[in-house]
Amino acid sequence: MVERVYLDWNASAPLRPEAREAMIAAMDVVGNPSSVHAEGRAAKAIVERARRQVAAALGADGSDVVFVSGATEAAALAMAGRGLRTAPVEHEAVAAWGDGSLAVAPSGAVAVDDPAASAVQVANSETGVVQRLPEGVAVSDWTQGFGKLPLAFDWSGNQMALVSSHKIGGPKGVGALVLRRGLEVEAHIRGGGQEMGRRSGTENVAAIAGFGAAAEAAARDLAEGAWDGVAQLRTFLETGLEGADSPTILVGKESPRLPNTLCLVTPGWRGETQVMALDLAGFAVSAGSACSSGKVRASAVLGAMGYGPGEADCAIRVSLGPGVTERQAERFVDTFRRLRSRRRT
Structure with a gap:
């Protein structure tokens, strides 16, 4: 299981x-x-x-x-x-x-x-x-x-x-x-x-x-600094997901952000499809905010930041908490990269 x-x-x-x-x-x-x-x-x-x-x-x-x-x-x-x-x-x-x-x-x-x-x-x-x-x-x-x-x-x-x-x-x-x-x-x-x-x-x-x-x-x-550890885990995820050959855009990475949030845009891979593939692999993530994630449309937030529809509708949000472990984060990186690679071949 x-x-x-x-x-x-x-x-x-x-x-x-x-x-x-x-x-x-x-x-x-x-x-x-x-x-x-x-x-x-x-x-x-x-x-x-x-x-x-x-x-x-x-x-x-x-x-x-x-x-x-x-x-x-x-x-x-x-x-x-x-x-x-x-x-x-x-x-x-x-x-x-x-x-x-x-x-x-x-x-x-x-x-x-x-x-x-x-x-x-x-x-x-x-x-x-x-x-x-x-x-x-x-x-x-x-x-x-x-x-x-x-x-x-x-x-x-x-x-x-x-x-x-x-x-x-x-x-x-x-x-x-x-x-x-x-x-x-x-x-x-x-x-x-x-x-x-x-x-x-x-x-x-x-x-x-x-x-x-x-x-x-x-x-x-x-x-007590619980979210400091979460921020370190988010950095670990970002390092594992980016790279010279990575098609995934890390939205807002250069801006002040919440310690737990990643917004990932992978052009050509619709957010809803990513959410379903990751769900089958055992990971709960979302496409957009929870109140709008069931609606098939490009993110208004990303559109306001200058991303086109081809990018804005290919976004997912990964949000962590103090209960997430490094081992789970490692498994997410491996799974996401594998699924992303499969999309490109």
């Missing part, structure tokens, strides 16, 4: 044991967090503990953390009706609310001339390219940078930030909008006025508990 190797951490990280334990414990708490009796207060305490954990991990102790269903909902809550400027390299959840007018350099860097009227990501999910954010950006997508990069919201100058639990090893279906204390957004889900009036509906106590535990563990991993 072929050993499965998971190399799609940017799509969703494996569930952390700390998150699983917190969720199981929270499921035994019967109360509604909006109820004032003892059982309700116990549920509310779980939610507020998780809020503190997420805030501490984000360096947002002086800001508000609003729990939502994920970064997609957070983007809608932060951006709807504001007419913010965006770049075509933004995730679709952000791009849906922006105008796509910000210029993108071949390096992947976004030019921001009016931060207060712009939404700009911290890091790109497909290429891993990290942006140098100017002071005062209205909205920033921190989804991929959270847990991998040293970030501090209270010091960033951002007005609002989006994060998602499952990117850091928490459960799927929960995330947060972080905003400067005193800054208001109009609720789109109305009703009971939960989450400081910004998002009504009974909180998903178990998922929120898992998110908080995952955030605390992710901050600890970052402080």
Whole structure:
């Protein structure tokens, strides 16, 4: 039986044991967090503990953390009706609310001339390219940078930030909008006025508990240098995949990037075909971001960076995590080179 190797951490990280334990414990708490009796207060305490954990991990102790269903909902809550400027390299959840007018350099860097009227990501999910954010950006997508990069919201100058639990090893279906204390957004889900009036509906106590535990563990991993080893493994992969006779382009290699992300373009070998061939060989990778990988079209991100359709539709993303071993990385290099060579003969 072929050993499965998971190399799609940017799509969703494996569930952390700390998150699983917190969720199981929270499921035994019967109360509604909006109820004032003892059982309700116990549920509310779980939610507020998780809020503190997420805030501490984000360096947002002086800001508000609003729990939502994920970064997609957070983007809608932060951006709807504001007419913010965006770049075509933004995730679709952000791009849906922006105008796509910000210029993108071949390096992947976004030019921001009016931060207060712009939404700009911290890091790109497909290429891993990290942006140098100017002071005062209205909205920033921190989804991929959270847990991998040293970030501090209270010091960033951002007005609002989006994060998602499952990117850091928490459960799927929960995330947060972080905003400067005193800054208001109009609720789109109305009703009971939960989450400081910004998002009504009974909180998903178990998922929120898992998110908080995952955030605390992710901050600890970052402080202990877990992603430094991942960056070394990514360099090992790049060295093994490139060479004088290699047709594969390593997108963004000269730019600041996430420590775990490789975007590989092999002209003439469609990304979807690569994903299927590698899947059969035991490797989980993706073509584009997880939210668009099932759609057969060239990457808008690579198109914005100047790659033509013949290159942009031949890209795959390999994203690592602390659980990937050097032996697994070696096997991936051998397998990818073998499959690539077979395509050329």
